[in-house]
Amino acid sequence: MTYFAYFKICNTRGLRTPTISHITQEQIRDIGGQVDLDCSVHYAQDYPVLWMKYDRQKTTEALPLSSNSGLIIRDSRFSMRFDAASATYTLSIKDIQETDAGWYQCQVLLSVSNKITAEVELQVRRPPVISDNSTRSLVASEGESAQMECYAGGFPPPKISWRRENNAILPTGGSIYRGNILKLNSVHKEDRGTYYCVAENGVGKGARRNINLEVEFAPVVTVPRPRLGQALQYDMDLECHVEAYPPPAISWLKDEVQLSNNQHYRISHFATADEFTDTTLRVITIEKRQYGLFTCKAQNKLGTAEGQVELFETIIPVCPPACGQLHYSSSASAHAHLAPLAALAPLAPLALAANR
Template sequence: MHDTTHERKIETNFAQGLAQRTPTISYISQEQIKDIGGVVELECSVQYAQDYPVLWMKVDRNRITEPLPISTGSSLIIRDSRFALRYDTASSTYTLQIKDIQETDAGYYQCQVIIALNNKISAEVDLQVRRPPIISDNSTRSLVVSEGQSVKLDCYAGGYPPPRVSWRRENNAILPTGGSIYRGNTLKIASISKDDRGTYYCVAENGVGKGARRNIAVEVEFAPVITAPRPRLGQALRYDMDLECHVEAYPPPAIVWIKDDVQLSNNQHYSISLFSTADEFVDTTIRIITIEKRQYGKYICKAANKLGSDEAEVDLFESIIPVCPPACGQARYDGGAAAQITTSMALVVITVLLVFMHRPLDTHQLNDQRVRVLGLLADTHCHSTSACGRVIEEN
């Protein structure tokens, strides 16, 4: 009788000892990295927790919002067909399964054992969801700067794994930093020049999807730069001639032609044209119509914008033979009538020939040679447009 009572006391003390053991979490899954649409299983094993509630909670990564209860014990709280819960009594393991993983499923999943109102034990597993890069709104979009300024282009991207950011230029042009690729979130240009203008590409890649790219337009404002491809040109009297300048500037400049300190305009003597070949490039041409003596001399093309001005000179001088173009179609000889080539031009040619031949001619012979030269010039230079003289240039 005594032995039986003693055994019962030992069993009672052992049971009370078990009941008084503090619950513990013996195992929690390690960090999980999954693709969108995949499946993940999160495990939590507990000990001495038979009489305590065991919960799965989703915790905001930034701890801003309240934790979201998912399950308690072996029952799901959340109503989502993608979630399932298994409980293994042998190992006291609660397994939370999530199918068709979405980007919003990423975060901390916390296994909790509630011991008292203000007392719990917990362990977390981090679920990372691979997602393609997305370039953030706080990245640079476009920029307009003045030449010489320092410039900073920023590019930030979200995604998992964290994206790597690199910079390129259109057509793989050399970057201001040197080379065709620069790696990093910020591209700095210490003193930007007009040659640095154009499109820059911010590229974010992390091995998920095709990556992301943003085109950043960089406009550089600069003062005009003018070049005259043919600074000295010749043309015969009573013929047309084109003078040309190439202008490079941004913002687009005001362009004028000047002669003898007078700004020229379109009229019966001049025709001015502008042609934009690109955003920063303009070709300007002035045609002098039926040239008169007073129209020979220096012409100035001038361009100006808010950053400065530039000018170039083109010198027009008198030549003997008409220049083609633009005079190709002006002189025609129908029925033997010389419309544009004058007697004086013929006499000049004869005189030149005589100097080289050392042959004196009387008046009758001079007239015969004059008629012959007139016919020769008409037939050779102006009857066919392809036979007219080329542009006469002097450097």
């Protein structure tokens, strides 16, 4: 928009009062660019003409930049020139910085208390920067609502979109959601993972923040092989898969008695992720009394779950974990022990079938 300020008031000498006939329209520039701001003033030969920079929110804090055709500030990025033919005062700014954005006012000082003005806004394009008040991580219990927020500064104002890791489907549906707030009305354990808040405004590559959503849920226990057979005096591994968050306390029981590591049992846990744990109970050198039902139990603050594995007796040792396992006291007995295993090898599939 062109601003005009035209005064037809004559002073006591009969001279024409200065007028601003033209001011540059709003300017939008990239950081590092250059801009010319023109102000055409007529009948102002006897009056000071100034360029000022000011904040519209703080009009008392105006910064004088030039007076007539000379600069007031010492900044090599600024320069002034005056074209007498058009009576135009041009303020040039090169290598534009973000701080140069604002309002620039052309002033003609008529007296101590009287002036005429016109102004132009310089807007500087700035790449998005995600604000500190955006969500960084979130923990919610299954079934509860959860809300992730993302805000960003920059010019033009950035647009916000949401995505999931590996372009997985969002709980809201679809692979992209647009808006500052991503609200999940009822979270499920499948909703856990990394979410991306993306801010874009066409300047630069945009900005992204990774937001980790943790969903707390009660344990879920699965047993890959609920029935296992093994011969006396051999070892056997019983397994459970546990899914839970927070990570649960895991225990193994037989006949309602909690087991611990000793010469008969060895318990191990292997966490494949924060929510997944594989647990194994090795029954060592099986005795008759160790056959029966074993219970794998997992518990966290949200609940308890368990699974059962039955260990039953077979005549033929199951390999693994019995492969190459020897129980002997001398070299002679070792050869005697290996011979029956070799003879029974063709029957091994029958034992494996019994474990399914």
